[in-house]
Each structure stands twice: as structure tokens, then as C-alpha cells.
Amino acid sequence: MRTEPRNASVAFIMIVLVLDTLGIGVVIPVLPRLIESFVHGDLAAASHRYGIFIACYAVMQFIFAPIVGGLSDRFGRRTVILTSLAGAALDYILLAFAPTLGWLFVGRIFAGMTGASFSAATAYITDVTPPEKRAASFGMIGVAFGVGFIIGPAVGGLLGGVSLRAPFLLAAALNFLNFVYGFFVLPESLPKDKRRAFSWRRANSFGAMKNLARSPVVLGLTATIVCGYLAQQILQCTWALHTEARFGWKPIDVGLSLVVVGVTSAAVQGGLVKVVVARLGERRVVLLGLVFSVAGYVALGLANRGWLIYVVLVPFALGGLVEPATKALLTREVAANEQGELQGSLGSLMSMTSIVGPLIGTGLFARFAPEGSSPHVPGAAFFAAAMLNALGLILAARLFSTLRKSAPTPR
Numbered sequence: 045m046r047t048e049p050r051n052a053s054v055a056f057i058m059i060v061l062v063l064d065t066l067g068i069g070v071v072i073p074v075l076p077r078l079i080e081s082f083v084h085g086d087l088a089a090a091s092h093r094y095g096i097f098i099a100c101y102a103v104m105q106f107i108f109a110p111i112v113g114g115l116s117d118r119f120g121r122r123t124v125i126l127t128s129l130a131g132a133a134l135d136y137i138l139l140a141f142a143p144t145l146g147w148l149f150v151g152r153i154f155a156g157m158t159g160a161s162f163s164a165a166t167a168y169i170t171d172v173t174p175p176e177k178r179a180a181s182f183g184m185i186g187v188a189f190g191v192g193f194i195i196g197p198a199v200g201g202l203l204g205g206v207s208l209r210a211p212f213l214l215a216a217a218l219n220f221l222n223f224v225y226g227f228f229v230l231p232e233s234l235p236k237d238k239r240r241a242f243s244w245r246r247a248n249s250f251g252a253m254k255n256l257a258r259s260p261v262v263l264g265l266t267a268t269i270v271c272g273y274l275a276q277q278i279l280q281c282t283w284a285l286h287t288e289a290r291f292g293w294k295p296i297d298v299g300l301s302l303v304v305v306g307v308t309s310a311a312v313q314g315g316l317v318k319v320v321v322a323r324l325g326e327r328r329v330v331l332l333g334l335v336f337s338v339a340g341y342v343a344l345g346l347a348n349r350g351w352l353i354y355v356v357l358v359p360f361a362l363g364g365l366v367e368p369a370t371k372a373l374l375t376r377e378v379a380a381n382e383q384g385e386l387q388g389s390l391g392s393l394m395s396m397t398s399i400v401g402p403l404i405g406t407g408l409f410a411r412f413a414p415e416g417s418s419p420h421v422p423g424a425a426f427f428a429a430a431m432l433n434a435l436g437l438i439l440a441a442r443l444f445s446t447l448r449k450s451a452p453t454p455r
Contacts, residue, residue: 054172054181056222056230058188060125060165063132063218065192066199070211071139074204081208082145093145097152102398104156109391113163117381118242121168122232129223132158136216140209163387170375170383171233178375179321179329182368186313194306240381262377262386264443265370266393268330271436272366273394275341275429277401282409282425289413290422291350301353308361317368327444329369334437337363341430345423363433370440404428 079093116124135158139151166185173181203210287293287301321329340360347353371390378386405425411417412424421427 053230053233054169056226057125057165057168058184059222060129060226061162061185061188062192062195063129063215063222064159064162064165065189066196066215066218070196070200070203070215074200074208074211077204078148078208079145082148097149099399100149101152101156101159102395104153105159106392106395106399108157109163109387109395110389113167113387113389113391114242116164116167116234117240117383120232120234120236120239121164121171122226122230124164125168125230126223126226128158128164129219129226133216133219133223136212136219140212140216163391166387166391167383168233170387171380175372175376179326179368179372180318182371183313183315183317183364186364186368187310190306190310190313194303234381238381259377261443261447262374264439265374266390268334268436268440268443269367269370269390270393270397271432271439272334272337273397274401274404275337275432277397278405278408278425278429278432279341279344281402282405285406285409286413286422286425287350287353290348291353293350297350301357304354304357305361308358309364312361312364313368316362317365320365321369321372326369326373327447329365330373330440331437331444333363333365333369334433334440336360337366337433338430338437341426341433345426345430347423366436 075097079097083093112124112128131154135151135154139148139155142148142151166182169181169185170178199214200211203214283302284293284298287298291297293301317329320332324332336359340356340363343356344353344360347356374386374390375383405428408425408428412419412421
């Protein structure tokens with residue numbers, strides 16, 4: 045039954061997205077130690093297996109994001125979101141009581157599958173938001189992700205001091221409570237007359253990404269997003285390594301800097317993006333945000349004092365304008381019954397970059413950052429991220445220039 049979407053429903057979706065990212069972040073402080081306990085304290089073996097766990101989660105998201113998105117186009121967003129929440133709750137219980145490393149591995153596989161619900165959740169937001177307000181809504185999605193990544197590691201570290209299993213139990217409880225709440229209050233956002241049949245061809249990760257090429261606008265914007273995703277992954281995987289090696293930062297310093305990153309990003313995506321898009325339009329905001337991103341990455345790479353990082357972080361956060369504005373433009377290019385597939389395809393792209401990006405970032409750091417490297421370029425990874433965003437800026441500028449020539453009133 046179709047009901048008018050309410051503010052409570054949108055808030056619920058934001059909580060779903062927070063839980064998706066919290067589920068990733070809450071295990072960061074404890075998962076390496078939990079794995080180490082299964083391999084009798086062998087740090088080298090634990091590190092190797094931890095890397096496999098991270099890659100496995102990303103691979104599962106890559107595979108299942110378009111499947112979940114396609115299922116939401118067929119059966120509705122509500123059914124898919126609630127099923128994912130129930131599955132996530134059960135999965136975290138499995139992780140909490142996993143008796144062996146093998147079972148922990150199985151649990152992490154299912155965590156990647158259930159975490160792919162973000163594609164259906166994002167499609168829900170698209171369903172209930174008019175096109176001119178989608179940039180602001182996608183900005184709030186960025187806030188939800190930021191909150192999850194800020195709270196998750198903090199809570200995981202706190203509970204991990206009590207028990208390495210406790211963070212998983214908390215994540216299970218939160219997902220279960222959200223399922224119960226959503227079961228009673230969440231209306232369906234996609235009416236039956238706008239749904240379409242599920243297709244394994246479209247739901248295949250590579251097939252789904254191939255579908256992004258059917259429109260020059262979608263293809264061009266997707267290329268810009270991929271450049272941004274890769275840059276973000278390079279930043280995330282080398283941040284702690286870079287700041288420790290160059291400034292001698294301790295874990296508490298790294299954690300504090302990440303809190304600042306999360307807060308400034310939330311401020312930009314949760315508040316500023318709505319004002320700026322209303323004044324300038326999505327296209328100009330995309331270009332403006334990319335300029336700030338390029339300059340920010342270069343400045344981070346050049347910073348030779350720890351306090352300069354904090355000076356750079358505030359303007360660097362303005363790069364967060366890019367993703368919500370770009371996604372708002374993308375949603376205008378596909379039909380209502382294709383929004384789930386679109387978000388699933390973008391989710392797969394993000395997961396792919398989370399596999400490739402860390403390899404690029406850590407490889408550049410290992411080659412150029414250590415003392416004695418020739419040439420010695422401590423900020424090499426950040427400069428590479430700047431180059432990726434510069435490429436995204438060029439691609440977006442060329443696309444928008446073409447569109448201006450073909451349409452009298454661009455937005």
C-alpha cells in the first residue's frame with residue numbers, strides 16, 4: 045500500500061545508512077585483535093588475514109550492491125531494506141559468537157552482502173525527494189556516512205576494552221531495533237505501477253556498470269565520481285601512515301584529526317550544499333567542489349607541520365560538495381523504476397575503488413615516502429589523489445561544455 049512519505053521515514057533511512065557505516069567502523073579497532081586471537085598472537089599472520097577480510101567485504105559489496113538495488117526496483121524499497129536489516133542483525137550475532145576464524149570469515153562475507161542495502165536506501169531517498177532538492181538530500185546521506193565513521197570506531201574501541209565481541213553485539217542490537225521500528229513506520233516509496241522485472245543481466249556488477257554507459261551524461265558523470273572515489277580511498281588508507289611517518293602522530297592524534305574531517309564534511313554536506321546548489325546550480329557546484337578537492341589534496345601533500353593539516357582540512361572539506369551535486373544530476377537521467385539499479389551500480393563502483401585505491405595509495409607511500417627513498421616525496425599519495433580529481437574536473441568541464449552547446453538553459 046502506498047502512503048505519502050513522512051519526515052520520520054527519511055530519518056529512518058538516514059539511520060539505516062548510519063548503521064551501514066557504523067557496522068564497518070565499529071569493528072575497525074577490534075577485528076585485528078580478534079583475528080590475532082585465532083592465530084595464537086602471530087601478528088604477521090593476523091595482518092595478512094586482516095587484509096583479506098577487508099578485501100572480502102569490499103568484494104561482497106561490489107557484487108551485491110547492484111543485486112540489492114535491482115531487487116528494490118522489483119519488490120520495492122521497504123521489503124529489501126527491512127530484509128537487509130534483519131540479515132545484518134543475524135550476521136553480527138554470528139560474528140559475535142564465531143568459534144573459529146573460518147566462521148568469522150563467513151560472517152564477514154554476509155556482512156558485506158547485507159551492508160549493500162545502501163543502494164536501496166539511497167534509491168528510497170530519490171523516490172521521495174523532488175529533483176531540485178536531491179543534492180541537499182544526498183548531502184544528508186554524506187552526513188549519515190560521516191556520523192557512522194566517527195561513532196563506529198569510537199564505540200568499537202570503547203567496547204573492545206571490555207570484550208572483543210561486544211561491538212558486534214551492539215551492532216546486532218541496533219540493526220534489530222531499527223528493523224522493528226521500520227517494520228511499523230516505514231512506508232513504501234516505490235508504487236507497484238512503477239516497478240520493473242528483476243534482471244540478472246542488469247544486476248551483474250559488470251553488466252550494471254556497463255549500463256551506465258548507455259547515456260553520455262551518465263557515463264561522463266560516473267567517470268568523475270570514480271576519480272573522486274579513488275582519491276578518497278587513497279586518502280583513507282594512507283592517512284594514518286602519512287601522519288605518523290611525517291609528523292610523528294600517535295593514534296590519538298590520528299583519531300582527533302579524523303573527527304575534524306568528519307565534522308567539517310558533515311557541515312558541508314549537511315548544510316552548505318543545500319545553500320550553494322540553490323544559488324549556483326548542480327553543475328557549477330560540481331566544478332567548484334572539484335577545484336577545492338584538487339587544491340586540498342596538493343596542500344595536504346605539501347604540509348610539513350602537523351598543525352598545517354588542520355588549517356587545510358576546513359577548505360578541503362568543501363570538496364564534499366561534489367558527490368551530492370553529481371548524484372543529483374545523475375538521478376535526473378534515469379527513470380523512477382531504475383533508481384535502485386543506478387545506486388547499486390554506483391555502489392559497485394565505490395566497492396571496486398575500495399579494492400584498487402588502497403593498493404595505489406599504499407604502493408605510492410611505500411615507494412616514495414620512507415626516508416632514503418629516491419626521489420623522496422612524502423606526499424606522493426596525496427598528489428596522486430589530486431591528479432585523479434583534476435582528471436575528474438576536466439571530464440566534468442568538458443561534459444558540461446557539451447551540454448551547454450546542446451541546451452539553451454543548462455542547470
